[in-house]
Amino acid sequence: xxxxxxxxxxxxxxxxxxxxxxxxxxxxxxxxxxxxxxxxxxxxxxxxxxxxxxxxxxxxxxxxxxxxxxxxxxxxxxxxxxxxxxxxxxxxxxxxxxxxxxxxxxxxxxxxxxxxxxxxxxxxxxxxxxxxxxxxxxxxxxxxxxxxxxxxxxxxxxxx
Amino acid sequence: xxxxxxxxxxxxxxxxxxxxxxxxxxxxxxxxxxxxxxxxxxxxxxxxxxxxxxxxxxxxxxxxxxxxxxxxxxxxxxxxxxxxxxxxxxxxxxxxxxxxxxxxxxxxxxxxxxxxxxxxxxxxxxxxxxxxxxxxxxxxxxxxxxxxxxxxxxxxxxxxxxxxxxxxxxxxxxxxxxxxxxxxxxxxxxxxxxxxxxxxxxxxxxxxxxxxxxxxxxxxxxxxxxxxxxxxxxxxxxxxxxxxxxxxxxxxxxxxxxx
Numbered sequence: 428x429x430x431x432x433x434x435x436x437x438x439x440x441x442x443x444x445x446x447x448x449x450x451x452x453x454x455x456x457x458x459x460x461x462x463x464x465x466x467x468x469x470x471x472x473x474x475x476x477x478x479x480x481x482x483x484x485x486x487x488x489x490x491x492x493x494x495x496x497x498x499x500x501x502x503x504x505x506x507x508x509x510x511x512x513x514x515x516x517x518x519x520x521x522x523x524x525x526x527x528x529x530x531x532x533x534x535x536x537x538x539x540x541x542x543x544x545x546x547x548x549x550x551x552x553x554x555x556x557x558x559x560x561x562x563x564x565x566x567x568x569x570x571x572x573x574x575x576x577x578x579x580x581x582x583x584x585x586x587x
Numbered sequence: 588x589x590x591x592x593x594x595x596x597x598x599x600x601x602x603x604x605x606x607x608x609x610x611x612x613x614x615x616x617x618x619x620x621x622x623x624x625x626x627x628x629x630x631x632x633x634x635x636x637x638x639x640x641x642x643x644x645x646x647x648x649x650x651x652x653x654x655x656x657x658x659x660x661x662x663x664x665x666x667x668x669x670x671x672x673x674x675x676x677x678x679x680x681x682x683x684x685x686x687x688x689x690x691x692x693x694x695x696x697x698x699x700x701x702x703x704x705x706x707x708x709x710x711x712x713x714x715x716x717x718x719x720x721x722x723x724x725x726x727x728x729x730x731x732x733x734x735x736x737x738x739x740x741x742x743x744x745x746x747x748x749x750x751x752x753x754x755x756x757x758x759x760x761x762x763x764x765x766x767x768x769x770x771x772x773x774x775x776x777x778x779x780x781x782x783x784x785x786x787x788x789x790x791x792x793x794x795x796x797x798x799x800x801x802x803x804x805x806x807x808x809x810x811x812x813x814x815x816x817x818x819x820x821x822x823x824x825x826x827x828x829x830x831x832x833x834x835x836x837x838x839x840x841x842x843x844x845x846x
Contacts, residue, residue: 475723476633505637505719508726539729540736540799562730563623567630571619587726 432458432466435494439486442479443566446521449483453513456504465498466491471509473587474567511568511587523550527569528583547583549574559583589776591645592665593783594717595655596773596819598638599666602656603827604687605631606834607674616677623734624680630727637720645713653845657838661821661828668818669763671827675756678742678749682756685735685800690767692728693792695721697784705781714782736800743804750805757801757808765814768793773819 436455441447449455449470457469468487472480484501491499511530514522519529528550544559554576562585564571569582608628615621639652669687674680702718742749768790770778777783801808817823837844 472633472723474630474633475637475720475727476629476631478629505716505723508719508723539732542733561619561623562734563619563626565622567626571622 428460429458432460432468432491435490436468436487438490439483442482442486444522444525444527446525447518449487451515451518451521453515453518454483454509461498464496465500466496467500467502469502469504471504471507473509477567509587511584514584522584526550526581528572528581530584530586532586545586547572549577549579550581551579552577557581588646589773589780590713590782591642592773593777594638594642594645596665598635598642598655599664600670600687600691601631601635601638603664603666603830604670604683605629605635606830607670607672607683608680610674611680620677627684627731627734630724630731634720634724634727641713641716641720653838657835658842661823661831663821664823664827664831665819665821666827667763667766668815668824669760669767671818671824671830672760672763673826676752678752678756679760681735681738681742682753682760684731685739686760686764686797688728688731688735689793689796690764690789692725692732693789694767694784695725695728697789698782699725701784702782717782732796736796739800739806740804743801743806753804754806757806761809762812762815764793766816766818769816769819771819 433450433455436450436458437448439449441449441452452473454470454473455468456471457467459467459469461467468491470480470483470487480503484503487501488499512533514530522529528547531545531547546555547557548555549557549572552574554574556575558573558575560571560573560580562570564582568584568587570585571580572583573580605628608624608631611621611624612628613621615624635656636652639655643650643652643655667687669683672679672683699718699721702714702721705714739753743753744750768786770786774783774786778785797808815824832839
């Protein structure tokens, strides 16, 4: 039963990075089956203010209802806090193909000040001569970088 | 009820500063910094939403996060005076962010520690949620401290003009910082009830961050100045009223309207 639910959830993608499913992102924390048609999905937000969460919750409900579940509840939990370490390997591969550099290291307690930016390979030409432009990008989970070889700017899914 | 007030304060700080930062949207000095400030606004408003929702649950009078954000007036807000100060020039925004983030990060770190190892054996699921919000916020606030520190250094140790403006911003905003570390009845009761941060303990952490960053930035901070207080008891500077008039406009004109 649970396997069937996880299979259905593969149809739910991140509205801002549509190549990633919510399971690639690691935001589905639990599936609780409560009787024949009732089900609870526990998800965790990537960032506190992520505007995609309400859309994702609505998609989960729609997908499960279309598959016969009448009573679908989506619950948000904050702890343990989401980390990019939960990103699946296939998710990282899909990100790179999509043009977003995947996180390069394990998320750890970063140095608070004067941190040396990570060495990230350009998703376009593969060069490691890249620079951080800004830690903040088009969405909370990305920072903005630039390749010194092909001179293109690109998004980096930052370690968090 | 003390827990309600305690959570509400954190929520008010995040909401008001989040709103201030959102006022930069479309007006940033360069696109990347416009995006950086609105990203931080998003973090803060996200934290505020979780905290307001929790406060409403604790209060248990049928109010929602929106009621708490939009249907309270100036005297009901308990945010620090610092966060309601106007954006001013970029220097004022950077310094306000630096002062606040240098307080907020160690505050949440302490809160997380206290709630992870509670002294009282009383289990309260609301406190578990609060700990989860703090744990999540800490990761985001790390970026805020770094962003604001780097700009303090870049502009302080920059041109004569940027140095001058940064020093002016520090001189005008420093007097709003001490309020954050002054315990009042709500803070003391929170400690008695087992979830309160001992504010005197995080003050040295705040001062150490200031010393490290301002020294690197070739800036000084004023000594022996009169310190403003009142925000935590609802006595605000004139700026908060104007901010709320804009932020709450729709709810004031069309009460209880929803999307």
